[in-house]
Amino acid sequence: MKPTKWGIIGPGKIAQVFAHDLKQLNSPQKVQAVLGHTKKTTECFATEFDVPQVFMELDEFLDKADIDIVYVATPHTLHYEQVLACLQRKIPVLCEKPMTINADQCSALIAASQTYRTFLMEGMWIRFLPSIRQVMELVKNGRIGKITSIKAAMCYKAPQDSDSRYFDPSLGGGSLLDLGIYPIFLSMLLLGKPDTVKAVGTLSGEGVDEDCSILFHYKEGQRAILESSLTSDTEQPAEITGEKGMIRIFNPWFERPAGIELHLYDEGRVVYPCNWPGHGLQFETQEVLDCIENKKIESEWHPHQFSLNLITVLDEIRSQVRVTYELYE
Numbered sequence: 001m002k003p004t005k006w007g008i009i010g011p012g013k014i015a016q017v018f019a020h021d022l023k024q025l026n027s028p029q030k031v032q033a034v035l036g037h038t039k040k041t042t043e044c045f046a047t048e049f050d051v052p053q054v055f056m057e058l059d060e061f062l063d064k065a066d067i068d069i070v071y072v073a074t075p076h077t078l079h080y081e082q083v084l085a086c087l088q089r090k091i092p093v094l095c096e097k098p099m100t101i102n103a104d105q106c107s108a109l110i111a112a113s114q115t116y117r118t119f120l121m122e123g124m125w126i127r128f129l130p131s132i133r134q135v136m137e138l139v140k141n142g143r144i145g146k147i148t149s150i151k152a153a154m155c156y157k158a159p160q161d162s163d164s165r166y167f168d169p170s171l172g173g174g175s176l177l178d179l180g181i182y183p184i185f186l187s188m189l190l191l192g193k194p195d196t197v198k199a200v201g202t203l204s205g206e207g208v209d210e211d212c213s214i215l216f217h218y219k220e221g222q223r224a225i226l227e228s229s230l231t232s233d234t235e236q237p238a239e240i241t242g243e244k245g246m247i248r249i250f251n252p253w254f255e256r257p258a259g260i261e262l263h264l265y266d267e268g269r270v271v272y273p274c275n276w277p278g279h280g281l282q283f284e285t286q287e288v289l290d291c292i293e294n295k296k297i298e299s300e301w302h303p304h305q306f307s308l309n310l311i312t313v314l315d316e317i318r319s320q321v322r323v324t325y326e327l328y329e
């Protein structure tokens, strides 16, 4: 069986995890080409993952790389241009979250995927984790009854380095797009698009949100209390409360959690352990491979419309906390 040949754009932290997790797939996978920004780190990545083709220019990469599919793992603000260029050449794309930095860009990429009949998916990898699938199953089977509230946070004390992409507005910095996107995703996965959104945040000297506190309200009375921060850590589980009980996804709920607790008010508690090899990016990657094999241009598990709804809500929160990416808006 011939390997699937991947091109990776942005050989940084998550691309390394991705390249490691490719080894977890049952079918053969090869990182064939890499496009980087700094020559030395790009070459180091190529050596570590045995990548034959190394590029420093997007057009040259797209013209000369012998690839079946591209994984885009650059800072957020670069996604739009890089993904569009791939789609225009009919190269399927898995693009890291957030797909783009605003809804207009996301709509344009979805339109390009449709125009060129080429697969596109946002790398919302937690959608595909066995832990999140199990939570969805418990909810779908009515175990906790109708959901009444969700509490989730993703907080990470990032190095206070003004050169870091986390605080750089020109790279889409801020806690919301990097971290807050996960609790917001979880809430939207379980309850859909909120009817009312309220958010407050603290801005850094660079003008990006160091932290964000977000409240969603839904017409039927449900609510979600969500948080992101680049200035503190949290060990908070994600809690999904329903009329008959609650589900607690232990810390770190957005990766491989220590377990999932189902607490039914009338029956007591049971804990389901969570375990899988690797980091867990292999599950979204398998979905991408299956979609491409079946000639789909989007995933039913994480469809284009979900990515658009997600970034639309993120846009609304960003406008409330007054973060603007001036170069792009």
Ligand SMILES: NC(=O)c1ccc[n+]([C@@H]2O[C@H](COP(=O)([O-])OP(=O)(O)OC[C@H]3O[C@@H](n4cnc5c(N)ncnc54)[C@H](OP(=O)(O)O)[C@@H]3O)[C@@H](O)[C@H]2O)c1
Pocket (backbone or CB within 6 Å): 009, 010, 011, 012, 013, 014, 015, 035, 036, 037, 038, 041, 073, 074, 075, 076, 078, 096, 097, 098, 123, 125, 165, 177, 178
């Ligand atoms: N799924 C997840 O769990 C997860 C986790 C973390 C991040 N992410 C997402 O993945 C993206 C990258 O995050 P990261 O933490 O991996 O960032 P990172 O470590 O800063 O890596 C970004 C990489 O992109 C490279 N790059 C910058 N400009 C480029 C260009 N024009 N062409 C090609 N490469 C370029 C950088 O090179 P230089 O360093 O030389 O500039 C670096 O190698 C973000 O959108 C983030 O939201 C996802």
